[in-house]
Amino acid sequence: MEERVTIRELARLSGVSVGTVSRALNGYADVRSETRERIMRLAQELDYTPAAAARSLVTQRSHVIGVFMETGEGHPDLQHPFFHEVLGGLKQRVGAQGFDLLLFASERPGNGYGPHSYLKRARHHSVDGVALIGLDQEHAEVRRLVRAGLPCVGIDMDIEGPAAEVVMSDNVSGAETAVRHLHALGHRRIATITGMLESRPGIDRLRGYRAAAQALNLAYRDEYVAYGDFYAESGREQTARLLELPERPTAIFAAADMMAIGAVRAAAEAGLRVPEDLSIVGFDDIQLAPHVNPPLTTLRQDKLGLGAAAGDALVARIAGDPDRPSLRRLPVELVVRGSTAPPAE
Numbered sequence: 001m002e003e004r005v006t007i008r009e010l011a012r013l014s015g016v017s018v019g020t021v022s023r024a025l026n027g028y029a030d031v032r033s034e035t036r037e038r039i040m041r042l043a044q045e046l047d048y049t050p051a052a053a054a055r056s057l058v059t060q061r062s063h064v065i066g067v068f069m070e071t072g073e074g075h076p077d078l079q080h081p082f083f084h085e086v087l088g089g090l091k092q093r094v095g096a097q098g099f100d101l102l103l104f105a106s107e108r109p110g111n112g113y114g115p116h117s118y119l120k121r122a123r124h125h126s127v128d129g130v131a132l133i134g135l136d137q138e139h140a141e142v143r144r145l146v147r148a149g150l151p152c153v154g155i156d157m158d159i160e161g162p163a164a165e166v167v168m169s170d171n172v173s174g175a176e177t178a179v180r181h182l183h184a185l186g187h188r189r190i191a192t193i194t195g196m197l198e199s200r201p202g203i204d205r206l207r208g209y210r211a212a213a214q215a216l217n218l219a220y221r222d223e224y225v226a227y228g229d230f231y232a233e234s235g236r237e238q239t240a241r242l243l244e245l246p247e248r249p250t251a252i253f254a255a256a257d258m259m260a261i262g263a264v265r266a267a268a269e270a271g272l273r274v275p276e277d278l279s280i281v282g283f284d285d286i287q288l289a290p291h292v293n294p295p296l297t298t299l300r301q302d303k304l305g306l307g308a309a310a311g312d313a314l315v316a317r318i319a320g321d322p323d324r325p326s327l328r329r330l331p332v333e334l335v336v337r338g339s340t341a342p343p344a345e
Contacts (some may be wrong), residue, residue: 005046013046014039023250038105065094065314066102068118068128068145070134070278080230080258081286082303083133086155090131090309097315102127116117118145129314132157136198151317154309156201165313166327169301171201171283175208175253176215178281178299181334182251186342187279191224191249193238193259205283206256224249228259235262236269243278244272250278250343257282257289257298264292264339275341285335301332 011021016035022330024031024039027341029038042048067090069083080319091101103126118141122130129151135142146152146161150165175192182190192209195202206225223245235254239262242249254260260282267278274280274294282289285300309328316324 005048007048010039010043010048014042039311045078061128061318062126063099064102064121064125064127065090065099066104066125066130068104068130068132068135070136075222080256081288082230082256082284085286085303086133086307086310089304089309090311091307092304093308093311095313097309097311098221098314099128117141119148122150128318129153129163131155131203131310131314132159134199137200151314153313153317155306155310156199160164160326163317164326165297165317165324167306167309167313168200168327168329169332170329171204171305171332172208172211174283174299174301175205175255176212177332177334178253178283179209179216179218181297181336182253182279182281182340183212183218185251185279185340187251188218189247189249190218190251191226191242193226193228193235193242193254193263195228195230195255195259197227202255209253228255230256230258232258232262232265235259236266237262239263239266242266243272251280251340252278253281253283255283257284257286257296260296260298260339261288261292264296275339276344279340279343281340283332289335290337297337297340298335299332300335302330305330316339 007018007021011018014021016039020031020035021039024036025043048135067087094101102250104121117167122145130145131153132142133155137154144165146159149162151163152159152161154164154166157166159166179190190213192206194206197203197206210220224242226242228234229239235258239252242252251264252263254263260280264274265279267274280296282296282298283297289296289298309330313324313328
């Protein structure tokens with residue numbers, strides 16, 4: 001098998017130091033143009049691929065961003081379509097700046113890491129920064145990672161640290177908009193199916209539901225709050241429970257489109273029509289939302305934009321930008337389709 005040319009071999013053939021080769025390859029202006037051209041020509045001829053250690057000799061950067069992600073107990077990573085688009089936006093934005101993504105495989109480390117530690121794993125792989133999605137922000141190891149000074153961005157997570165930043169959708173306002181839309185159609189018995197309440201989106205969307213109900217003078221009913229996990233089966237199960245109430249709701253705000261799709265199925269199984277007998281609003285506007293029957297009314301969050309904002313934050317933090325905001329909140333938009341209508345009663 002052909003051996004890979006090392007940076008030391010490239011330096012020897014170029015007649016310069018290893019440091020000069022590294023600076024030339026990384027685009028530093030203090031390398032003479034003829035020297036740079038000679039190094040670049042040799043690198044191309046020899047099909048030289050810099051190792052991470054060589055790339056970081058001068059910059060002290062790996063140009064790798066780590067991603068720690070949890071998508072809910074019992075649900076494999078990337079099963080929920082929301083995560084696909086967020087990661088897509090993150091990949092596009094950091095990729096344009098010359099960074100790669102490293103998706104950590106699971107919460108439980110191997111390969112001799114010892115006790116579980118996000119920080120140890122980040123340092124082991126020499127990542128320049130990390131994106132955190134869906135983790136327990138109160139977990140001791142998450143707090144240790146964020147406080148270590150490594151550039152971190154929390155997507156829909158509250159984190160605080162010397163180089164930490166948060167990006168999230170305006171979940172409270174979006175939930176309020178959903179309830180106001182249903183109220184404007186004439187609904188007064190409006191239930192909700194929450195997401196996981198240990199997550200920031202789950203908490204905020206319930207908070208928005210409650211705030212809108214209070215502002216609209218709707219009677220708050222504990223039995224109209226059902227607890228889901230952002231996935232379809234919980235939406236189906238909780239809708240079935242809500243429809244068994246003596247005074248069933250005429251409308252449901254589900255805190256995720258997948259749960260709303262489950263709610264549509266439960267309504268059909270109960271012999272009800274959507275939206276004639278039950279209006280349903282989701283949250284996310286996943287790619288499937290306009291293609292279900294009926295097409296789903298939902299709150300569209302900019303999922304690619306969330307990932308891109310996280311990428312911008314990480315690149316800026318890695319570069320040492322001191323003037324970064326601690327939080328960036330992206331607006332959401334109501335998209336009215338066929339799953340909502342005035343109540344039949």
